[in-house]
Amino acid sequence: MYTRNLRIVTFAIVSMFFLHSFAENNWNVPADKKARNSTIKFDATTSKVGESVYTKNCVSCHGDPTKGNSLKSLSPVPPDLASAKTQELTDGELFYILNTGRVIMPSFNNVLSEEDRWKIISYIRSFNKDYVQQLSISDTNKSQLVKVDMAFDKKSNQITVTVKANEKTGVVSLKDDEIVLFANRYFGRLQIGESQRTTADGVAVFDFPKDLPGDKDGNVKLVVKVNDDTYGEISRLKTMKIGVPTDIPSMTADRTIWNVLFKPIWIIVLYTFGVMVFGCVLLYLLYSLNRLRKAGNI
Ligand code: HEC
Structure with missing residues (x-):
């Protein structure tokens, strides 16, 4: 009885260990997604854009690549994305991970455009000297x-x-x-x-x-x-x-007050006259002030 219990407990511990390490390491990316390649070519420019997107969205957890300064309080600890383990993943796998996320790792499918997601991968790859990009030509169209x-x-x-x-x-x-x-x-x-x-x-x-x-x-x-x-x-x-018919006068219609094409002459005359009257009043005020000053001096 005792050995049987022991065996069950051992089995449970061993399988838990396996399940745990399995869950930690394997992203189970479907084969077609794993084989997927980027539709944009990675270069210094795409990596630069990728860096700024990374700084806004990823650095808080993953830290700076190669620096090993990721957020250690999380479990699992977010890996340093310049690490050999991450660099072993294919571009398709990285893209998939970015899209789906897992528990703490958020999904960026609806947060970042597809282009930005590939540019982050371009940035992550810039830390890997041995990386050679496989471009997907057939995917582009x-x-x-x-x-x-x-x-x-x-x-x-x-x-x-x-x-x-x-x-x-x-x-x-x-x-x-x-x-x-x-x-x-x-x-x-x-x-x-x-x-x-x-x-x-x-x-x-x-x-x-x-x-x-x-x-x-x-x-x-x-x-x-x-x-x-x-x-x-x-x-x-x-x-x-399928909308409710609504008559919104366009900015070029005759009846629009602030018509962008054609302003009735009387609006222009009235406006110019207004500005001139205002200018004259201002000048008269200055003139009167000056006279007051002179009168005070005497
Ligand atoms: C809230 C914290 C958090 C944010 C923000 C975050 N991640 Fe993660 N990321 C994690 C965690 C935790 C893991 C490990 C998940 C696991 O193994 O289950 C992970 C795993 C990964 C992996 C898999 C690495 C490997 O070697 O297994 C990649 C790639 C990744 N993240 C990229 C990114 C990118 C790129 C961004 C920004 C767009 C980002 N992450 C934002 C927490 C985060």
């Missing part, structure tokens, strides 16, 4: 294969976004991709609802506000942003007649 469809359902007031890629081997639905929907406004963009993840069929559904103003015909310019690991960041624009 992959985003062009992606087709984004948008359909509006009047009854539910919802927009259905479908993302597919037309590969030579057939059509692939992009699943579990982050989709963000915006409406273009006069100044900047308005995000519609929360970001969504696509289903296995590459579909994401957004509730569209019922009271969003469009132009005078109700047209709204929509921008949809897709974030896919393989196809990169994709942005598509589509105008849909």
